[in-house]
Amino acid sequence: MESFRLSLTPDEQKYLKDLVRLAIASRLTGRGPVTPPEPSTELLKSELGAFVTLKREGNLRGCIGNLVGNGPLFQTVWNMAQAAAFQDPRFNPLTVAEMDGLDIEISILGPLEPCPDPQLVEIGRHGLIMRRGANQGLLLPQVPVEWGWDREQFLAQTCRKAGLPATAWREPGTEIYWFEAVVF
CATH class of the missing domain: 3.30.700.20 (Hypothetical protein ph0010; domain 1)
Known part of the structure; x- marks a missing residue:
């Protein structure tokens, strides 16, 4: 990205x-x-x-x-x-x-793009969207920083925000998108 x-x-x-x-x-x-x-x-x-x-x-x-x-x-x-x-x-x-x-x-x-690899997600830089079926959840880039989450926690919490199991980001059929933001 x-x-x-x-x-x-x-x-x-x-x-x-x-x-x-x-x-x-x-x-x-x-x-x-x-x-x-x-x-x-x-x-x-x-x-x-x-x-x-x-x-x-x-x-x-x-x-x-x-x-x-x-x-x-x-x-x-x-x-x-x-x-x-x-x-x-x-x-x-x-x-x-x-x-x-x-x-x-x-x-x-910034632009929303498919995330090619969840291991590339950078805390504080990327916001995430998880989508599967009718379920979708979004967390802004500043959220994991505010909560002190690591990458796996951020991915899991974005899944939960979508109403999905915390491990859904690892499962086929779950779409992961990322974006950046200017925050002030």
Whole structure:
């Protein structure tokens, strides 16, 4: 896999993080724009997949994303911010009181490719998708780092996320895909 190179300026990163806050606040209050303000740089208008992760006091509060770009990056981030805040089925919708102290992490995804050999997976570099039949699970590259997992644990946990046995990554019929991400 060729390394995914995407260079966002500090201003572009700030724009996207501010956009997440605006998307959530406008939905919470019913005031403000219902669509995102257009960015000034072309990179933010390119079609890329993205995930928005919300945390409070170090605990996950919501995480939703799109694997591939199906519109401009800024629009994807806006939509995923609202989805992470209000539609993550693992959590109740975010409240106004939770806005203070909300930590935002954005992951911009590179291309999704079949993983040629699970032993090539690098912790902190690759995100994974396991797929078999109707089951599919995804873990972002930062997840095994946060949990202190080694490669085998990462593969097993991605299988579990897909609702598969932990050893399914070794079995024929299980498709493994990998990707890289820029995380900030």
